[in-house]
Amino acid sequence: MSLDVKDIPASEAGDLGGIDHGKSGIRVLKNNIATVLIWAAFLIALIPLVWILWTVLSKGLSTILTVTWWQKDQSGVGAPGFDTNVRGARHAIIGTLEIAAATSVIAIPIAVMTAIYLVEYGRGKLARGVSFMVDILSGVPSIVAGLFIYAVWVTFFGWKLNAFCSSLALVLLMVPVVCRSTEEMLKLVPNELREASYALGVPKWKTIVKVVLPTSFSGIVTGSLLGFARVAGETAPLLILAQYTQFLNYNLFSGNMAALPTLINVNVPNMAGDQVSADRVWGAACTLILLVLVINLLGRLIGRLTRVKS
Amino acid sequence: MGKRIDVKDLNVFYGDFKAVEGVSMTVEPRSVTAFIGPSGCGKSTFLRTLNRMHEVIPGGHVQGKVMLDDEDLYAPGVDPVAVRRTVGMVFQRPNPFPTMSIRDNVIAGLRLNGVKNKKVLDQKVEESLQGANLWNEVKDRLNKPGAGLSGGQQQRLCIARAIAVEPQVLLMDEPCSALDPISTLAIEDLIGKLKEQYTIVIVTHNMQQAARVSDKTAFFNLEATGKPGNLIEMDDTQQIFNNPSKKATEDYISGRFG
Amino acid sequence: MSSSTGASLSDELPDPDGRPPLRGDDANTGRAGDKVFGGLAIGSGIVVIAMVVLIAIFLLFQAIPAIGDDKVNFLTSREWNVSGRRFGILQMLWTTVVTSVVALIIAVPFAVAIALFLTHYAPRWLAGPAATVIDLLAAVPSIVYGLWGVIIVAPKSEGLQNWLSDVLGWFPLFAKVPSVGGGTTMFLVSIVLAIMVLPIVTALTREVFSQAPAAHQEAALALGATKWEMIRTAVLPFGKPGIISASMLGLGRALGETVAVLYILSALPDSSKWTWSLFNGGDTFAAKIANSASEFTGGTSTGAYIAAGLVLFILTFVVNAVARVVIERRKAFSE
Numbered sequence: 075m076s077l078d079v080k081d082i083p084a085s086e087a088g089d090l091g092g093i094d095h096g097k098s099g100i101r102v103l104k105n106n107i108a109t110v111l112i113w114a115a116f117l118i119a120l121i122p123l124v125w126i127l128w129t130v131l132s133k134g135l136s137t138i139l140t141v142t143w144w145q146k147d148q149s150g151v152g153a154p155g156f157d158t159n160v161r162g163a164r165h166a167i168i169g170t171l172e173i174a175a176a177t178s179v180i181a182i183p184i185a186v187m188t189a190i191y192l193v194e195y196g197r198g199k200l201a202r203g204v205s206f207m208v209d210i211l212s213g214v215p216s217i218v219a220g221l222f223i224y225a226v227w228v229t230f231f232g233w234k235l236n237a238f239c240s241s242l243a244l245v246l247l248m249v250p251v252v253c254r255s256t257e258e259m260l261k262l263v264p265n266e267l268r269e270a271s272y273a274l275g276v277p278k279w280k281t282i283v284k285v286v287l288p289t290s291f292s293g294i295v296t297g298s299l300l301g302f303a304r305v306a307g308e309t310a311p312l313l314i315l316a317q318y319t320q321f322l323n324y325n326l327f328s329g330n331m332a333a334l335p336t337l338i339n340v341n342v343p344n345m346a347g348d349q350v351s352a353d354r355v356w357g358a359a360c361t362l363i364l365l366v367l368v369i370n371l372l373g374r375l376i377g378r379l380t381r382v383k384s
Numbered sequence: 385m386g387k388r389i390d391v392k393d394l395n396v397f398y399g400d401f402k403a404v405e406g407v408s409m410t411v412e413p414r415s416v417t418a419f420i421g422p423s424g425c426g427k428s429t430f431l432r433t434l435n436r437m438h439e440v441i442p443g444g445h446v447q448g449k450v451m452l453d454d455e456d457l458y459a460p461g462v463d464p465v466a467v468r469r470t471v472g473m474v475f476q477r478p479n480p481f482p483t484m485s486i487r488d489n490v491i492a493g494l495r496l497n498g499v500k501n502k503k504v505l506d507q508k509v510e511e512s513l514q515g516a517n518l519w520n521e522v523k524d525r526l527n528k529p530g531a532g533l534s535g536g537q538q539q540r541l542c543i544a545r546a547i548a549v550e551p552q553v554l555l556m557d558e559p560c561s562a563l564d565p566i567s568t569l570a571i572e573d574l575i576g577k578l579k580e581q582y583t584i585v586i587v588t589h590n591m592q593q594a595a596r597v598s599d600k601t602a603f604f605n606l607e608a609t610g611k612p613g614n615l616i617e618m619d620d621t622q623q624i625f626n627n628p629s630k631k632a633t634e635d636y637i638s639g640r641f642g
Numbered sequence: 643m644s645s646s647t648g649a650s651l652s653d654e655l656p657d658p659d660g661r662p663p664l665r666g667d668d669a670n671t672g673r674a675g676d677k678v679f680g681g682l683a684i685g686s687g688i689v690v691i692a693m694v695v696l697i698a699i700f701l702l703f704q705a706i707p708a709i710g711d712d713k714v715n716f717l718t719s720r721e722w723n724v725s726g727r728r729f730g731i732l733q734m735l736w737t738t739v740v741t742s743v744v745a746l747i748i749a750v751p752f753a754v755a756i757a758l759f760l761t762h763y764a765p766r767w768l769a770g771p772a773a774t775v776i777d778l779l780a781a782v783p784s785i786v787y788g789l790w791g792v793i794i795v796a797p798k799s800e801g802l803q804n805w806l807s808d809v810l811g812w813f814p815l816f817a818k819v820p821s822v823g824g825g826t827t828m829f830l831v832s833i834v835l836a837i838m839v840l841p842i843v844t845a846l847t848r849e850v851f852s853q854a855p856a857a858h859q860e861a862a863l864a865l866g867a868t869k870w871e872m873i874r875t876a877v878l879p880f881g882k883p884g885i886i887s888a889s890m891l892g893l894g895r896a897l898g899e900t901v902a903v904l905y906i907l908s909a910l911p912d913s914s915k916w917t918w919s920l921f922n923g924g925d926t927f928a929a930k931i932a933n934s935a936s937e938f939t940g941g942t943s944t945g946a947y948i949a950a951g952l953v954l955f956i957l958t959f960v961v962n963a964v965a966r967v968v969i970e971r972r973k974a975f976s977e
């Protein structure tokens with residue numbers, strides 16, 4: 075944008091021209107009211123963010139600053155009200171990371187290849203259809219994604235649920251996020267670089283892999299991290315698909331596996347009368363929000379620092 | 385080295401739009417041929433058909449024949465990728481790969497085509513940069529990013545990159561139009577040297593440049609916007625600038641165009 | 643290809659002449675590679691289409707038998723008694739749509755104002771960080787919104803909600819609902835949903851505002867318009883389609899939100915009376931499904947929830963498709 079309207083202080087902009095004396099009074103007043111309201115809207119929007127962070131940190135930070143929180147699982151828990159031991163969330167942290175990692179392993183290649191199709195190959199009806207479906211997929215509610223996997227896995231095939239089912243449902247949510255951000259990045263790669271490569275007698279696929287992708291690499295990493303953060307914090311499909319366990323389990327494909335959202339969900343019903351359950355809930359919420367925010371900010375930072383200057 | 389180009393009755397299209405019509409010409413090996421003409425008359429379009437680069441534009445296709453010595457570029461079974469290794473191209477805006485060092489830029493074509501031998505590659509880096517009159521300026525910073533060079537150096541880097549794959553023909557589309565006069569002179573010097581080895585075709589908007597560097601000059605024109613461009617005449621550069629046979633050419637050269 | 647003897651290029655390139663032949667065999671020139679890679683790219687695109695199609699097919703085919711088994715009208719009944727084979731979606735539809743629409747009514751003015759703030763009002767050093775902070779609202783997991791909403795905000799907002807229903811209770815939307823206490827109402831859900839969709843609506847609106855033609859803005863200022871007048875004449879009209887489609891995307895997100903609603907909203911007893919009030923409890927589609935995973939015992943009982951999921955899917959599909967059409971139309975305009 076060449077126009078620096080935003081640099082003109084509101085009052086000055088209101089005086090522009092200075093000839094029109096009728097401007098004073100009601101018009102300037104309106105202008106000032108608008109300025110105040112717009113600033114206020116932004117400041118009001120900060121309230122929930124600060125409030126949420128304050129709530130979660132003030133109630134959960136002391137829990138997650140203990141070593142046991144990171145080292146122990148919840149094995150040996152007693153009945154609510156009798157158990158005096160918060161124990162750890164290692165099983166849920168590992169579970170969340172593993173499920174999100176498995177999701178990424180499946181979703182990122184599909185998403186990146188789909189973005190490559192849309193930017194480098196796609197023409198005509200099929201491309202428009204794919205692009206439309208990416209939009210639709212990004213609007214599919216996470217609970218519907220979970221329900222769909224349930225309908226396929228359990229109702230249709232009659233298989234037993236495992237942690238991998240959660241990953242599959244999350245794939246549906248991650249693909250559109252990563253695909254759209256990759257698409258944006260690929261579009262930023264100047265066509266001249268592709269032409270330079272073609273003119274050297276480099277085939278199209280190598281041009282994409284060796285020239286286009288490296289040029290947009292940091293953007294793709296950013297998109298993937300944002301996608302990872304989104305699915306790591308996602309709860310709804312897990313409520314249908316994940317079977318909570320208090321034990322640490324590394325195996326995605328057999329046995330139950332905990333995740334931070336399900337650890338929260340299991341303890342929520344007891345938290346009103348039981349401080350230990352409440353500590354577990356806020357500890358897990360605190361861990362989850364920090365995990366998600368850190369990955370999210372890391373992604374943005376990578377995107378900002380390594381952007382190729384053109 | 386350096387092959388002859390023979391074009392016969394070439395029409396070029398973007399989808400249904402005919403951008404260039406009925407071009408026939410012969411480009412002698414190891415010579416410099418300049419294309420001149422007003423903007424939009426199809427010089428770039430035609431130039432790109434000489435290494436099938438127009439095919440990367442959706443809808444771009446040709447009718448007619450382009451022969452490289454005795455090989456038909458458009459015969460069925462000819463791979464455009466192989467054509468482009470034989471007929472290299474340099475673009476208007478210098479476009480080194482931003483993720484690669486100077487060294488990697490020079491050997492990008494070889495690397496991407498599967499050459500791995502380090503000795504070969506190192507030798508090729510020096511040879512190509514020497515060939516592009518750039519070696520002395522960059523030999524101490526081969527591992528720095530190519531994007532850090534000045535515009536003129538970047539353009540010579542792109543030329544080094546193009547000649548590293550050992551093409552027969554080098555196409556240049558307004559290679560100096562984004563450069564300052566000193567850098568332009570350096571490229572013109574380089575063209576004079578390169579023509580000992582390569583067949584060179586250069587598009588330029590700069591008449592003096594055409595007069596300085598080329599052996600032959602081809603003048604393109606178009607009757608009106610929306611009409612296809614044509615080759616008006618092609619002759620020895622001396623002849624075109626001093627005694628053109630067509631009125632349109634004379635008008636254009638003397639600035640009385642349009 | 644990778645001989646390491648000698649330093650001559652001709653060893654490395656496929657042709658003894660040091661140059662690949664024009665009439666290349668496939669492997670040399672990468673045609674095979676192009677086919678494989680291009681195939682993978684198209685294949686991935688097709689996988690994406692297949693995902694959506696499969697969601698529709700699986701939900702549809704498992705919903706149909708259950709709906710056929712239903713003893714009451716699936717669309718118009720308020721009952722939800724799966725084991726008794728009597729289930730209808732009306733109550734859920736109402737709760738889902740009303741909370742989402744109210745959320746949008748709250749969120750859109752804020753989003754527009756914040757988008758204007760980010761594009762036209764914030765000092766340059768603040769615009770970037772401010773945009774990130776708004777985006778972070780979208781990164782907060784919805785289960786955290788749910789916890790915060792039900793444990794912190796609900797009790798604090800109860801007084802305000804009671805006051806509202808005292809003052810505005812004559813209007814059906816704000817009627818008092820004595821059976822729902824503790825502030826865990828559709829009203830609060832709408833507010834939390836508004837916060838959750840705010841970043842989505844803001845992001846797209848901001849993008850559109852930042853593309854408003856500078857020439858028009860300059861022209862308006864040059865005519866002596868105040869900054870606000872300039873925005874009203876040269877920015878807001880330009881951004882209108884963007885605001886509409888951003889709102890639709892936000893609506894889609896609100897319709898499908900699960901955990902925050904599940905945690906905050908009081909469930910209604912089976913035989914509760916119908917009321918138009920926002921101070922009622924209830925269930926949205928998503929919350930109901932998530933809350934009832936234990937009732938997925940196969941056959942009609944699972945099918946009933948899948949049918950509810952199908953309705954939600956169709957709802958969000960339509961909303962998102964409309965958003966997309968609006969955006970495309972604008973693109974066609976500005977090109």
Ligand SMILES: Nc1ncnc2c1ncn2[C@@H]1O[C@H](COP(=O)(O)OP(=O)(O)O)[C@@H](O)[C@H]1O
Binds near residue numbers: 423424426427430610
């Ligand atoms: N990518 C393209 N798609 C469609 N038409 C094009 C494209 N590039 C150029 N043209 C058209 O082809 C004609 C010739 O353009 P060009 O070859 O760039 O001319 P010149 O290089 O002589 O200025 C023009 O009418 C131009 O609009």
Ligand SMILES: [Mg+2]
Binds near residue numbers: 428429
């Ligand atoms: Mg041109």
